Amino acid sequence: MSDALLDSILSTLLPGDADWPSAGSLDLSAAVRADCEAAALAAILGALPPDFAAGDADARESALRAIEAAQPAAFERLVAAAYLAYYTEPRVRIVVERLTGYAARPPQPLGYALEPFDEALLATQKRRAPFWRRA
């Protein structure tokens, strides 16, 4: 199997647009192979029509949807591996940061700032009588 064929699959799953790179443009094929069970990947590749990579976007999407319907478990493994590779790719994390404000860094050691708990929020609840059942 060529990287080009897997890249065309990845770009159908996660196409590019003005903001996002396509998954097939990010050299993710090795990571996807590592994360996707070999038998599942082989089953998907074996079910592709011979002219899959040459087809237009509509044709590729139709082909994959047919495979997904026929082999949902194997296809799900491929999708999960593709998402894992895509959203852990630094170039994608930079896009996520630009579009959503989610910092392209690990959660630690900096963590995040949150306002402390405001006990005034409990004013209504504090007026309520205990309602647990005595036993």
Add this chain to the structure above:
Amino acid sequence: MSASDVLIVGAGASGAAAAWRLAASGVSVTCLEQGGWLDQRSAPSLGADWERALQTAHNANPNIRRAAADYPVVDDDTPIKPAVFNGVGGGTLRWGAHFPRMHPSDFRVRTLDGVADDWPLAYDELAPYYEINDRIMGVSGLAGDPANPPREARPLPPLPLGPGGGAMARAFDALGWHWWPSDSAIASAPIDGREGCNHCGPCGVGCPRHARASVDLTYWPRALQAGATLVTGARVRRLIADRKDRIAAVEYVDAAGTAQRAVAKIVVLAANGMGSARLLLASASRAHPAGIGNDHDLVGRCLMHHPTAIVTGVFAARLDGYKGAFACALLSQEFYETDRARGFVRGYQMQLVRGSGPVATALGGYMARVPWGRDHHRRFRSEFAHTVSLTVTAEDLPEPDNRVTLDPVARDGAGVPAPRLAYRVSDNSRRILDHGIARASEVLRAAGAVDVVVNPLASAAGFHFLGTMRMGDDPARSVTDRWGRVHGTDNLYAIDGGVFVTSGAVNPTPTIQALALRSADHIAARLKEAA
């Protein structure tokens, strides 16, 4: 190995608590743990690949994680897949640290509601142990919750709610429903050498600040200081009974792969409700042909989980739910107690769960997976950092056909048969979940959700294995007595969630640990009396 007064199998939530309590009482204690220590100071959340770790090496499911310390779990006959961890700390290494107590009514379900069985003890008997446990685990929260009996001032103030939690609190108020900040085993400020939480989010990969409590950080340092011995890499194969009523030794394989025997006056099983039941069943002998404690075919039966639905609201506003401890913010116990007009008996808790990182959002951790294809990026942006979820945690009642057995084929690395799970969600539990889904949807919409997505049964929610060695006064209807001693044996106890008679509708760890402390006091008193 030299003999100890007490030999504990399992270094998780219950084993650690008992080891400390016994050692602090002057009892010689040894604990066998099949896993090792986890270095939380170098947790994956410090690196770029933390989300990959959550899906792989730190995956909650041992069948996916496949670590050396794990054993396989045959799970093709249950919709709820196992989420357990092996190592010093057990499940607390991987948990969300939500820390509610059971209610007084949970111990009296037969008397109050005519179902299942009462426990052989009452809430008031456990209350002092809950307090001890809360102090050692370093609980953040606020006393005064009208849904629960009074309790001591919490050691630390509540964790922040975040924007999503604040919106939900106001929505619960608007509907006239209960909410309260969660008791959380996460330090909101420094305590006992642990730093305060900095709201990084993924508690499940371990906490490099040690803010999230796990018993490798709380109980084990105290237990070791008090003289307890902890043997890691020790995979227990079976209990050896020299008489019908006595355990003579525990056979295990050490870290070097060598078979060993450990002896003690008293043996304590603390390997969770699946692992401990498995050991009892795997210890069949001429004296115990169906397994130890299994003369009435009850070991492994009445398995209870907490069937969980997850209801997620998608909001137009940014909520930044990836900030903050994922499982700890607030809870609602408005529908916890029985009201038969609702069409079921017993009840449920709603627990706020914050959002996820990009990978988990795309994979649909709490919702459906974000669709692939040309609409993917739009959907991802509408969901990421724009959601808040409520779990609906149902009280599961004991059903004999829900059970742990031994698989005839699969075995672990030491040759011990793998546990096989057989489980169905009961009609009552399903009705509880459906009611909870409707109420959770209502409150999410009241908070302003523009869309509500329902996961009617979370498959990855097999955290809690309860009831497989249930307590009771009648040996024909229970496996263990009111102290956790296995009926028909003199020196074998179980102290993990397997001894639960009913499940309550809350996360069970505080109750498991309170029971373990109480059993430890009983065992220490017995040993003192015998001396």
